[in-house]
Amino acid sequence: MYPSRFKYESPKTIVEAIKLLDAGKGDAKVLAGGQSLVPMLKLRFAFPDQIVDINNIPGLDYIRFDADGSLHIGALVRHEHLEKSVEISMRQPTIAAAAPLVADPIVRARGTFVGSVCHADPQGDWAATMIALHGSIVVQGPKGKRTIAMKDFVLGPYANSLNYNEIAIEAVIPAPKGVARGGYLKLERRVGDFATASVAVALDMSGDTVLNAGFALAGVGGKTIDANEAASALIGQKLTEATIAKAAQLVAALAEPRTDHRGSAEYKRHIVETFVKRILVANSAQKVA
Amino acid sequence: MSSLYEEINTPPASDIPVRRVTINVNGEARTANVEPRLLLAHLLRQGFKLTGTHTGCDTTNCGACTVLFDGRPIKSCTMFAVQADGHDVQTVEGLASASELHPLQEGFKQEHALQCGFCTPGMMMAAKALLEENLNPTEDEIRWALSGNLCRCTGYQNIVKAVLWAAEKMRAELN
Numbered sequence A: 001m002y003p004s005r006f007k008y009e010s011p012k013t014i015v016e017a018i019k020l021l022d023a024g025k026g027d028a029k030v031l032a033g034g035q036s037l038v039p040m041l042k043l044r045f046a047f048p049d050q051i052v053d054i055n056n057i058p059g060l061d062y063i064r065f066d067a068d069g070s071l072h073i074g075a076l077v078r079h080e081h082l083e084k085s086v087e088i089s090m091r092q093p094t095i096a097a098a099a100p101l102v103a104d105p106i107v108r109a110r111g112t113f114v115g116s117v118c119h120a121d122p123q124g125d126w127a128a129t130m131i132a133l134h135g136s137i138v139v140q141g142p143k144g145k146r147t148i149a150m151k152d153f154v155l156g157p158y159a160n161s162l163n164y165n166e167i168a169i170e171a172v173i174p175a176p177k178g179v180a181r182g183g184y185l186k187l188e189r190r191v192g193d194f195a196t197a198s199v200a201v202a203l204d205m206s207g208d209t210v211l212n213a214g215f216a217l218a219g220v221g222g223k224t225i226d227a228n229e230a231a232s233a234l235i236g237q238k239l240t241e242a243t244i245a246k247a248a249q250l251v252a253a254l255a256e257p258r259t260d261h262r263g264s265a266e267y268k269r270h271i272v273e274t275f276v277k278r279i280l281v282a283n284s285a286q287k288v289a
Numbered sequence B: 001m002s003s004l005y006e007e008i009n010t011p012p013a014s015d016i017p018v019r020r021v022t023i024n025v026n027g028e029a030r031t032a033n034v035e036p037r038l039l040l041a042h043l044l045r046q047g048f049k050l051t052g053t054h055t056g057c058d059t060t061n062c063g064a065c066t067v068l069f070d071g072r073p074i075k076s077c078t079m080f081a082v083q084a085d086g087h088d089v090q091t092v093e094g095l096a097s098a099s100e101l102h103p104l105q106e107g108f109k110q111e112h113a114l115q116c117g118f119c120t121p122g123m124m125m126a127a128k129a130l131l132e133e134n135l136n137p138t139e140d141e142i143r144w145a146l147s148g149n150l151c152r153c154t155g156y157q158n159i160v161k162a163v164l165w166a167a168e169k170m171r172a173e174l175n
Protein backbone atom coordinates (compact mmCIF):
# COMPACT_ATOMS: atom_id res chain seq x y z
CA MET A 1 0.00 0.00 0.00
CA TYR A 2 1.08 3.54 -0.59
CA PRO A 3 -0.58 6.92 -0.23
CA SER A 4 -1.88 9.11 -3.01
CA ARG A 5 0.51 11.82 -4.17
CA PHE A 6 1.30 14.75 -1.95
CA LYS A 7 3.75 17.60 -1.78
CA TYR A 8 6.12 17.42 1.14
CA GLU A 9 7.80 20.15 3.12
CA SER A 10 9.74 19.93 6.34
CA PRO A 11 9.98 23.50 7.61
CA LYS A 12 12.51 24.46 10.26
CA THR A 13 10.25 26.89 12.14
CA ILE A 14 6.68 26.93 13.42
CA VAL A 15 5.96 30.17 11.54
CA GLU A 16 7.05 28.58 8.26
CA ALA A 17 4.91 25.51 8.99
CA ILE A 18 1.87 27.70 9.65
CA LYS A 19 2.43 29.51 6.34
CA LEU A 20 2.36 26.19 4.52
CA LEU A 21 -0.85 25.13 6.29
CA ASP A 22 -2.40 28.50 5.54
CA ALA A 23 -1.49 28.25 1.85
CA GLY A 24 -2.93 24.72 1.82
CA LYS A 25 -6.40 26.10 2.63
CA GLY A 26 -7.43 22.91 4.41
CA ASP A 27 -5.72 20.49 2.03
CA ALA A 28 -2.50 20.43 4.05
CA LYS A 29 -1.86 18.12 7.02
CA VAL A 30 0.64 18.20 9.84
CA LEU A 31 2.84 15.10 10.09
CA ALA A 32 4.15 14.43 13.60
CA GLY A 33 4.96 10.85 14.62
CA GLY A 34 2.96 9.58 11.66
CA GLN A 35 1.74 6.57 13.64
CA SER A 36 -1.88 7.39 12.92
CA LEU A 37 -1.56 9.62 9.86
CA VAL A 38 0.67 7.39 7.72
CA PRO A 39 -1.60 4.34 8.04
CA MET A 40 -4.56 6.58 7.19
CA LEU A 41 -2.75 7.92 4.12
CA LYS A 42 -1.86 4.39 3.02
CA LEU A 43 -5.45 3.24 3.46
CA ARG A 44 -6.46 6.42 1.57
CA PHE A 45 -8.75 7.53 4.37
CA ALA A 46 -6.84 10.80 4.07
CA PHE A 47 -5.43 12.31 0.88
CA PRO A 48 -4.02 15.76 1.57
CA ASP A 49 -2.26 17.74 -1.19
CA GLN A 50 0.43 18.89 1.16
CA ILE A 51 2.20 17.24 4.08
CA VAL A 52 3.87 19.56 6.55
CA ASP A 53 6.41 17.48 8.47
CA ILE A 54 7.11 19.18 11.80
CA ASN A 55 9.82 16.71 12.89
CA ASN A 56 12.63 19.05 11.85
CA ILE A 57 11.46 22.01 13.91
CA PRO A 58 13.92 22.28 16.78
CA GLY A 59 12.92 22.90 20.39
CA LEU A 60 9.57 21.08 20.47
CA ASP A 61 10.62 18.00 22.42
CA TYR A 62 10.54 19.37 25.96
CA ILE A 63 8.88 17.96 29.07
CA ARG A 64 8.98 20.84 31.53
CA PHE A 65 7.57 21.47 34.99
CA ASP A 66 7.39 25.23 35.53
CA ALA A 67 8.03 26.85 38.92
CA ASP A 68 4.26 27.12 39.45
CA GLY A 69 3.97 23.33 39.12
CA SER A 70 2.32 23.27 35.69
CA LEU A 71 3.53 20.65 33.24
CA HIS A 72 4.32 21.51 29.60
CA ILE A 73 4.70 18.84 26.93
CA GLY A 74 6.05 20.01 23.55
CA ALA A 75 4.62 18.84 20.23
CA LEU A 76 7.52 16.49 19.50
CA VAL A 77 7.61 14.64 22.81
CA ARG A 78 7.26 10.98 21.86
CA HIS A 79 5.29 8.51 23.95
CA GLU A 80 8.53 6.82 25.04
CA HIS A 81 9.99 10.07 26.36
CA LEU A 82 7.12 10.24 28.84
CA GLU A 83 7.45 6.55 29.64
CA LYS A 84 11.14 6.98 30.49
CA SER A 85 11.01 10.38 32.19
CA VAL A 86 12.01 10.23 35.84
CA GLU A 87 10.31 13.55 36.56
CA ILE A 88 7.04 12.30 35.11
CA SER A 89 7.25 9.10 37.15
CA MET A 90 7.76 11.17 40.31
CA ARG A 91 5.35 14.02 39.70
CA GLN A 92 2.59 13.01 37.30
CA PRO A 93 1.18 9.55 38.15
CA THR A 94 -1.68 9.54 35.63
CA ILE A 95 0.64 10.15 32.68
CA ALA A 96 3.26 7.80 34.12
CA ALA A 97 0.69 5.01 34.37
CA ALA A 98 -0.70 5.55 30.87
CA ALA A 99 2.60 5.94 28.98
CA PRO A 100 3.64 2.27 28.87
CA LEU A 101 0.11 1.26 27.84
CA VAL A 102 -0.04 3.33 24.64
CA ALA A 103 0.44 1.13 21.57
CA ASP A 104 3.65 -0.94 21.43
CA PRO A 105 7.27 0.05 22.12
CA ILE A 106 8.12 0.75 18.47
CA VAL A 107 5.08 2.96 17.96
CA ARG A 108 5.94 4.66 21.25
CA ALA A 109 9.41 5.50 19.96
CA ARG A 110 7.88 7.62 17.21
CA GLY A 111 4.31 8.67 18.02
CA THR A 112 3.81 11.92 19.91
CA PHE A 113 1.65 12.86 22.88
CA VAL A 114 0.31 16.01 21.21
CA GLY A 115 -0.25 14.22 17.88
CA SER A 116 -2.29 11.62 19.68
CA VAL A 117 -4.44 14.26 21.38
CA CYS A 118 -4.94 15.98 17.98
CA HIS A 119 -5.93 12.67 16.41
CA ALA A 120 -8.82 12.48 18.93
CA ASP A 121 -9.30 8.76 18.53
CA PRO A 122 -12.19 7.69 20.83
CA GLN A 123 -9.88 4.86 21.93
CA GLY A 124 -6.82 7.08 22.32
CA ASP A 125 -5.21 7.07 25.73
CA TRP A 126 -3.81 10.60 25.79
CA ALA A 127 -6.97 12.53 25.02
CA ALA A 128 -8.63 10.77 27.97
CA THR A 129 -5.62 11.46 30.18
CA MET A 130 -5.66 15.14 29.23
CA ILE A 131 -9.37 15.50 30.00
CA ALA A 132 -8.99 13.91 33.44
CA LEU A 133 -6.05 16.23 34.14
CA HIS A 134 -8.08 19.30 33.09
CA GLY A 135 -5.36 20.03 30.53
CA SER A 136 -5.30 22.43 27.64
CA ILE A 137 -3.62 22.69 24.26
CA VAL A 138 -1.65 25.72 23.15
CA VAL A 139 -2.07 26.27 19.43
CA GLN A 140 -0.43 28.71 17.08
CA GLY A 141 -1.83 30.11 13.85
CA PRO A 142 -1.20 33.07 11.53
CA LYS A 143 -2.67 35.43 14.14
CA GLY A 144 -0.64 34.11 17.06
CA LYS A 145 -1.29 31.73 19.91
CA ARG A 146 -4.42 30.69 21.75
CA THR A 147 -5.13 28.12 24.42
CA ILE A 148 -7.95 25.62 24.07
CA ALA A 149 -9.21 23.74 27.13
CA MET A 150 -9.35 19.99 26.51
CA LYS A 151 -13.09 19.89 27.01
CA ASP A 152 -13.41 22.17 23.98
CA PHE A 153 -10.58 20.56 22.02
CA VAL A 154 -11.99 17.13 21.22
CA LEU A 155 -15.16 17.70 19.21
CA GLY A 156 -15.92 14.11 18.29
CA PRO A 157 -14.32 11.02 16.85
CA TYR A 158 -11.14 12.11 15.02
CA ALA A 159 -12.26 15.73 15.18
CA ASN A 160 -10.54 18.53 17.05
CA SER A 161 -11.19 22.24 17.18
CA LEU A 162 -8.01 23.35 15.38
CA ASN A 163 -8.38 25.62 12.39
CA TYR A 164 -6.72 24.29 9.24
CA ASN A 165 -3.90 26.81 9.61
CA GLU A 166 -3.13 26.10 13.26
CA ILE A 167 -0.55 23.82 14.84
CA ALA A 168 -0.80 22.42 18.34
CA ILE A 169 2.51 23.37 19.91
CA GLU A 170 2.19 22.14 23.46
CA ALA A 171 -0.01 20.42 25.98
CA VAL A 172 -0.36 22.07 29.38
CA ILE A 173 -1.39 20.33 32.57
CA PRO A 174 -2.24 22.77 35.35
CA ALA A 175 -0.42 22.60 38.67
CA PRO A 176 -2.13 20.31 41.18
CA LYS A 177 -3.75 22.08 44.11
CA GLY A 178 -2.08 19.70 46.54
CA VAL A 179 -0.14 16.56 45.66
CA ALA A 180 -0.83 14.98 42.26
CA ARG A 181 -2.15 11.42 42.59
CA GLY A 182 -4.11 9.24 40.26
CA GLY A 183 -3.64 6.46 37.80
CA TYR A 184 -4.55 4.89 34.50
CA LEU A 185 -5.89 1.43 33.83
CA LYS A 186 -6.55 -0.08 30.45
CA LEU A 187 -8.05 -3.38 29.42
CA GLU A 188 -6.63 -4.62 26.13
CA ARG A 189 -7.07 -7.90 24.32
CA ARG A 190 -3.33 -8.22 23.85
CA VAL A 191 -0.32 -6.06 24.58
CA GLY A 192 -0.27 -3.05 22.27
CA ASP A 193 -3.93 -3.12 21.35
CA PHE A 194 -6.28 -0.19 21.58
CA ALA A 195 -8.45 -0.05 24.69
CA THR A 196 -11.43 -2.29 25.27
CA ALA A 197 -11.98 0.17 28.09
CA SER A 198 -9.63 2.52 29.83
CA VAL A 199 -9.97 4.84 32.75
CA ALA A 200 -7.91 7.94 33.56
CA VAL A 201 -8.11 9.28 37.09
CA ALA A 202 -6.43 12.45 38.34
CA LEU A 203 -6.52 13.45 42.00
CA ASP A 204 -5.21 16.51 43.78
CA MET A 205 -4.86 15.58 47.44
CA SER A 206 -3.99 17.24 50.67
CA GLY A 207 -3.33 14.60 53.27
CA ASP A 208 -6.11 12.12 52.62
CA THR A 209 -8.59 14.75 51.50
CA VAL A 210 -9.40 15.12 47.82
CA LEU A 211 -9.13 18.76 46.70
CA ASN A 212 -9.89 18.13 43.06
CA ALA A 213 -10.51 15.12 40.85
CA GLY A 214 -10.80 14.29 37.17
CA PHE A 215 -12.07 11.28 35.26
CA ALA A 216 -12.12 10.37 31.59
CA LEU A 217 -12.67 7.22 29.58
CA ALA A 218 -11.42 5.77 26.32
CA GLY A 219 -12.87 2.93 24.27
CA VAL A 220 -16.33 3.17 25.77
CA GLY A 221 -18.03 5.72 23.55
CA GLY A 222 -18.18 7.35 20.15
CA LYS A 223 -15.65 9.83 21.44
CA THR A 224 -13.40 10.34 24.44
CA ILE A 225 -15.73 10.45 27.44
CA ASP A 226 -15.41 13.40 29.80
CA ALA A 227 -16.51 12.07 33.20
CA ASN A 228 -15.25 15.00 35.24
CA GLU A 229 -18.68 15.69 36.71
CA ALA A 230 -18.23 12.56 38.85
CA ALA A 231 -15.60 14.50 40.79
CA SER A 232 -18.43 16.00 42.85
CA ALA A 233 -18.57 12.71 44.79
CA LEU A 234 -15.02 13.21 46.00
CA ILE A 235 -14.16 16.89 46.26
CA GLY A 236 -13.66 17.87 49.89
CA GLN A 237 -14.02 14.22 50.96
CA LYS A 238 -11.67 11.50 52.07
CA LEU A 239 -11.29 8.35 49.99
CA THR A 240 -13.49 5.91 51.90
CA GLU A 241 -15.28 2.82 50.74
CA ALA A 242 -18.46 4.85 50.39
CA THR A 243 -17.04 7.83 48.46
CA ILE A 244 -15.05 5.50 46.22
CA ALA A 245 -18.11 3.41 45.41
CA LYS A 246 -20.16 6.53 44.67
CA ALA A 247 -17.54 8.01 42.35
CA ALA A 248 -17.07 4.71 40.52
CA GLN A 249 -20.82 4.44 40.01
CA LEU A 250 -21.08 7.99 38.66
CA VAL A 251 -18.21 7.47 36.23
CA ALA A 252 -19.59 4.15 35.00
CA ALA A 253 -22.98 5.78 34.39
CA LEU A 254 -21.30 8.28 32.05
CA ALA A 255 -19.74 5.57 29.84
CA GLU A 256 -21.43 4.98 26.49
CA PRO A 257 -20.11 1.52 25.66
CA ARG A 258 -21.28 -0.49 22.67
CA THR A 259 -21.20 -4.22 22.27
CA ASP A 260 -18.54 -5.23 19.75
CA HIS A 261 -15.78 -7.79 19.18
CA ARG A 262 -13.97 -6.45 22.25
CA GLY A 263 -16.84 -7.20 24.63
CA SER A 264 -20.43 -6.47 25.54
CA ALA A 265 -21.63 -3.05 26.65
CA GLU A 266 -22.45 -4.35 30.16
CA TYR A 267 -19.02 -5.90 30.49
CA LYS A 268 -17.27 -2.68 29.49
CA ARG A 269 -19.33 -0.60 31.90
CA HIS A 270 -18.49 -3.07 34.66
CA ILE A 271 -14.79 -2.77 33.80
CA VAL A 272 -14.99 1.03 34.02
CA GLU A 273 -16.53 0.87 37.49
CA THR A 274 -13.98 -1.70 38.66
CA PHE A 275 -11.05 0.29 37.28
CA VAL A 276 -12.16 3.53 38.94
CA LYS A 277 -12.44 1.67 42.24
CA ARG A 278 -9.03 0.07 41.85
CA ILE A 279 -7.30 3.36 41.11
CA LEU A 280 -9.01 5.15 43.99
CA VAL A 281 -8.33 2.33 46.45
CA ALA A 282 -4.67 2.30 45.43
CA ASN A 283 -4.46 6.02 46.10
CA SER A 284 -6.28 5.83 49.42
CA ALA A 285 -3.83 3.21 50.64
CA GLN A 286 -0.90 5.49 49.93
CA LYS A 287 0.50 7.37 52.88
CA VAL A 288 0.14 10.87 51.55
CA ALA A 289 2.20 13.77 52.84
CA MET B 1 18.81 5.97 -9.18
CA SER B 2 15.20 6.93 -9.10
CA SER B 3 12.70 5.35 -6.76
CA LEU B 4 9.12 6.02 -7.65
CA TYR B 5 6.03 3.92 -7.55
CA GLU B 6 6.58 3.08 -11.18
CA GLU B 7 4.12 0.23 -11.06
CA ILE B 8 1.37 2.82 -11.16
CA ASN B 9 2.50 3.46 -14.70
CA THR B 10 1.77 7.13 -14.72
CA PRO B 11 4.50 9.71 -15.03
CA PRO B 12 5.26 11.61 -11.84
CA ALA B 13 3.00 14.59 -11.38
CA SER B 14 4.85 17.62 -12.66
CA ASP B 15 3.93 19.75 -9.66
CA ILE B 16 5.35 17.25 -7.19
CA PRO B 17 9.10 17.40 -7.43
CA VAL B 18 11.11 14.25 -6.96
CA ARG B 19 13.51 14.74 -4.06
CA ARG B 20 17.10 13.76 -3.76
CA VAL B 21 17.80 12.15 -0.41
CA THR B 22 21.00 10.89 1.13
CA ILE B 23 20.59 8.35 3.89
CA ASN B 24 23.32 6.74 5.92
CA VAL B 25 22.32 3.09 5.58
CA ASN B 26 24.39 0.68 7.66
CA GLY B 27 27.25 3.17 7.71
CA GLU B 28 27.24 3.89 3.99
CA ALA B 29 25.82 7.04 2.37
CA ARG B 30 23.13 6.03 -0.11
CA THR B 31 21.46 8.49 -2.45
CA ALA B 32 18.15 8.23 -4.25
CA ASN B 33 15.57 10.38 -5.99
CA VAL B 34 12.26 9.72 -4.35
CA GLU B 35 8.65 10.67 -4.62
CA PRO B 36 7.59 12.13 -1.24
CA ARG B 37 5.04 9.36 -0.76
CA LEU B 38 7.63 6.59 -1.12
CA LEU B 39 7.81 4.63 2.12
CA LEU B 40 11.19 3.96 3.70
CA ALA B 41 10.52 0.20 3.65
CA HIS B 42 10.02 0.33 -0.11
CA LEU B 43 13.12 2.43 -0.73
CA LEU B 44 15.18 -0.05 1.30
CA ARG B 45 13.72 -3.09 -0.43
CA GLN B 46 13.08 -2.01 -4.01
CA GLY B 47 15.42 0.96 -4.27
CA PHE B 48 18.47 -0.25 -2.35
CA LYS B 49 17.74 -3.97 -2.80
CA LEU B 50 18.09 -4.52 0.93
CA THR B 51 15.36 -7.11 1.12
CA GLY B 52 16.16 -8.18 4.68
CA THR B 53 13.66 -5.62 5.91
CA HIS B 54 10.31 -7.34 5.45
CA THR B 55 6.87 -5.91 5.05
CA GLY B 56 4.22 -8.05 6.67
CA CYS B 57 1.04 -6.31 7.67
CA ASP B 58 1.79 -2.99 5.95
CA THR B 59 -0.45 -1.39 8.59
CA THR B 60 2.00 -0.62 11.43
CA ASN B 61 1.02 -3.67 13.45
CA CYS B 62 3.52 -6.50 12.96
CA GLY B 63 6.98 -4.97 13.29
CA ALA B 64 8.51 -7.10 10.50
CA CYS B 65 9.71 -3.87 8.86
CA THR B 66 11.49 -2.59 11.99
CA VAL B 67 14.76 -0.74 11.37
CA LEU B 68 16.76 1.56 13.61
CA PHE B 69 16.35 5.25 12.81
CA ASP B 70 19.07 7.25 14.53
CA GLY B 71 19.34 4.30 16.88
CA ARG B 72 15.66 4.01 17.80
CA PRO B 73 13.37 1.31 16.41
CA ILE B 74 10.77 2.43 13.90
CA LYS B 75 8.38 0.63 11.59
CA SER B 76 9.76 1.51 8.16
CA CYS B 77 6.36 0.92 6.51
CA THR B 78 5.21 3.96 8.50
CA MET B 79 7.85 6.52 7.62
CA PHE B 80 8.46 8.23 4.32
CA ALA B 81 11.87 7.88 2.71
CA VAL B 82 12.15 11.69 2.45
CA GLN B 83 11.96 11.85 6.23
CA ALA B 84 15.15 9.81 6.48
CA ASP B 85 17.16 12.34 4.47
CA GLY B 86 20.34 13.06 6.42
CA HIS B 87 19.57 10.42 9.02
CA ASP B 88 21.08 7.14 10.07
CA VAL B 89 19.26 3.91 9.26
CA GLN B 90 20.36 0.45 10.36
CA THR B 91 18.85 -2.64 8.79
CA VAL B 92 19.35 -6.33 9.47
CA GLU B 93 21.97 -6.40 6.69
CA GLY B 94 24.17 -4.23 8.88
CA LEU B 95 24.28 -6.69 11.79
CA ALA B 96 26.90 -9.16 10.59
CA SER B 97 30.43 -8.20 9.66
CA ALA B 98 32.17 -9.85 6.71
CA SER B 99 33.46 -12.67 8.85
CA GLU B 100 31.21 -12.81 11.90
CA LEU B 101 27.57 -12.97 12.78
CA HIS B 102 26.19 -10.47 15.30
CA PRO B 103 25.60 -12.09 18.73
CA LEU B 104 21.86 -11.69 18.12
CA GLN B 105 22.10 -13.65 14.88
CA GLU B 106 24.18 -16.29 16.59
CA GLY B 107 21.70 -16.40 19.46
CA PHE B 108 18.77 -16.90 17.08
CA LYS B 109 20.70 -19.78 15.51
CA GLN B 110 21.75 -21.36 18.81
CA GLU B 111 18.32 -21.15 20.40
CA HIS B 112 16.35 -22.08 17.27
CA ALA B 113 14.49 -18.78 17.47
CA LEU B 114 13.06 -18.81 13.96
CA GLN B 115 10.90 -21.06 11.90
CA CYS B 116 9.72 -19.35 8.71
CA GLY B 117 12.01 -16.40 9.49
CA PHE B 118 9.64 -13.71 8.30
CA CYS B 119 9.55 -11.83 11.58
CA THR B 120 13.24 -12.39 12.34
CA PRO B 121 14.83 -9.23 10.90
CA GLY B 122 12.35 -7.02 12.76
CA MET B 123 12.77 -9.04 15.95
CA MET B 124 16.53 -8.68 15.81
CA MET B 125 16.43 -4.93 15.18
CA ALA B 126 13.99 -4.37 18.04
CA ALA B 127 16.19 -6.56 20.25
CA LYS B 128 19.26 -4.58 19.19
CA ALA B 129 17.56 -1.36 20.30
CA LEU B 130 16.86 -2.96 23.68
CA LEU B 131 20.41 -4.26 24.15
CA GLU B 132 21.86 -0.88 23.28
CA GLU B 133 20.04 0.53 26.30
CA ASN B 134 20.18 -2.47 28.59
CA LEU B 135 22.76 -5.21 28.21
CA ASN B 136 21.37 -7.17 31.13
CA PRO B 137 17.64 -7.41 30.43
CA THR B 138 15.31 -9.69 32.33
CA GLU B 139 13.05 -12.05 30.45
CA ASP B 140 10.19 -9.71 31.21
CA GLU B 141 12.02 -6.69 29.80
CA ILE B 142 12.75 -8.63 26.60
CA ARG B 143 9.13 -9.66 26.17
CA TRP B 144 8.05 -6.08 26.77
CA ALA B 145 10.60 -4.67 24.29
CA LEU B 146 9.50 -7.15 21.61
CA SER B 147 5.79 -6.68 22.16
CA GLY B 148 5.51 -4.64 18.94
CA ASN B 149 6.85 -7.55 16.88
CA LEU B 150 4.54 -10.39 15.96
CA CYS B 151 5.67 -13.94 15.24
CA ARG B 152 3.17 -16.44 13.87
CA CYS B 153 5.44 -19.48 14.19
CA THR B 154 7.64 -19.78 17.24
CA GLY B 155 5.46 -18.94 20.22
CA TYR B 156 8.18 -16.45 21.21
CA GLN B 157 9.88 -18.66 23.83
CA ASN B 158 13.01 -19.27 21.81
CA ILE B 159 13.15 -15.67 20.61
CA VAL B 160 13.35 -14.55 24.22
CA LYS B 161 16.03 -17.18 24.91
CA ALA B 162 17.99 -16.00 21.87
CA VAL B 163 18.04 -12.41 23.12
CA LEU B 164 19.15 -13.61 26.58
CA TRP B 165 21.88 -15.62 24.83
CA ALA B 166 23.03 -12.59 22.84
CA ALA B 167 23.01 -10.34 25.89
CA GLU B 168 25.17 -12.79 27.78
CA LYS B 169 27.64 -13.04 24.91
CA MET B 170 27.78 -9.28 24.50
CA ARG B 171 28.41 -8.82 28.22
CA ALA B 172 31.19 -11.39 28.08
CA GLU B 173 32.73 -9.58 25.10
CA LEU B 174 32.79 -6.36 27.10
CA ASN B 175 34.84 -7.94 29.89
Ligand SMILES: Cc1cc2nc3c(=O)[nH]c(=O)nc-3n(C[C@H](O)[C@H](O)[C@H](O)COP(=O)(O)OP(=O)(O)OC[C@H]3O[C@@H](n4cnc5c(N)ncnc54)[C@H](O)[C@@H]3O)c2cc1C
Pocket (backbone or CB within 6 Å): A029, A030, A031, A032, A033, A034, A035, A036, A037, A038, A039, A075, A101, A102, A103, A104, A107, A110, A111, A112, A113, A114, A115, A116, A117, A118, A119, A121, A123, A124, A125, A126, A162, A166, A167, A168, A169, A192, A193, A194, A195, B059, B060, B061
Ligand atom coordinates in the same frame (compact mmCIF):
# COMPACT_ATOMS: atom_id res chain seq x y z
C1 LIG C 1 -0.21 -0.50 16.04
C2 LIG C 1 -0.68 0.75 16.70
C3 LIG C 1 -1.25 0.71 17.95
C4 LIG C 1 -1.65 1.87 18.59
N1 LIG C 1 -2.20 1.76 19.82
C5 LIG C 1 -2.58 2.88 20.48
C6 LIG C 1 -3.10 2.80 21.79
O1 LIG C 1 -3.18 1.72 22.38
N2 LIG C 1 -3.49 3.96 22.39
C7 LIG C 1 -3.36 5.17 21.78
O2 LIG C 1 -3.70 6.18 22.37
N3 LIG C 1 -2.85 5.26 20.54
C8 LIG C 1 -2.46 4.16 19.89
N4 LIG C 1 -1.94 4.27 18.62
C9 LIG C 1 -1.84 5.60 17.99
C10 LIG C 1 -0.52 6.27 18.36
O3 LIG C 1 -0.55 6.63 19.72
C11 LIG C 1 -0.21 7.53 17.53
O4 LIG C 1 1.14 7.85 17.79
C12 LIG C 1 -1.03 8.74 17.84
O5 LIG C 1 -2.40 8.50 17.75
C13 LIG C 1 -0.75 9.88 16.85
O6 LIG C 1 0.40 10.55 17.17
P1 LIG C 1 1.45 10.86 16.03
O7 LIG C 1 2.47 11.75 16.60
O8 LIG C 1 1.93 9.58 15.48
O9 LIG C 1 0.58 11.72 15.01
P2 LIG C 1 0.37 11.69 13.42
O10 LIG C 1 0.03 10.32 12.98
O11 LIG C 1 1.57 12.33 12.81
O12 LIG C 1 -0.86 12.65 13.32
C14 LIG C 1 -2.16 12.27 13.74
C15 LIG C 1 -3.14 13.39 13.41
O13 LIG C 1 -2.93 14.52 14.23
C16 LIG C 1 -2.53 15.65 13.47
N5 LIG C 1 -1.44 16.29 14.23
C17 LIG C 1 -0.35 15.66 14.78
N6 LIG C 1 0.42 16.52 15.45
C18 LIG C 1 -0.17 17.73 15.32
C19 LIG C 1 0.15 19.04 15.81
N7 LIG C 1 1.22 19.25 16.58
N8 LIG C 1 -0.68 20.06 15.48
C20 LIG C 1 -1.78 19.84 14.73
N9 LIG C 1 -2.13 18.64 14.24
C21 LIG C 1 -1.35 17.59 14.53
C22 LIG C 1 -2.11 15.12 12.12
O14 LIG C 1 -2.31 16.07 11.10
C23 LIG C 1 -3.01 13.92 11.98
O15 LIG C 1 -4.28 14.30 11.55
C24 LIG C 1 -1.51 3.12 17.95
C25 LIG C 1 -0.94 3.19 16.69
C26 LIG C 1 -0.52 2.02 16.06
C27 LIG C 1 0.09 2.12 14.70
Ligand code: FES
Pocket (backbone or CB within 6 Å): B054, B055, B056, B057, B058, B059, B060, B061, B062, B063, B064, B065, B066, B075, B076, B077, B078
Ligand atom coordinates in the same frame (compact mmCIF):
# COMPACT_ATOMS: atom_id res chain seq x y z
S1 FES D 1 4.95 -4.21 7.78
FE1 FES D 1 5.44 -2.50 8.98
S2 FES D 1 4.55 -3.01 10.86
FE2 FES D 1 3.93 -4.69 9.64
Ligand code: FES
Pocket (backbone or CB within 6 Å): B113, B114, B115, B116, B117, B118, B119, B120, B150, B151, B152, B153, B154
Ligand atom coordinates in the same frame (compact mmCIF):
# COMPACT_ATOMS: atom_id res chain seq x y z
S1 FES E 1 9.38 -17.32 12.57
FE1 FES E 1 7.66 -17.26 11.28
S2 FES E 1 6.74 -15.40 11.87
FE2 FES E 1 8.30 -15.59 13.32
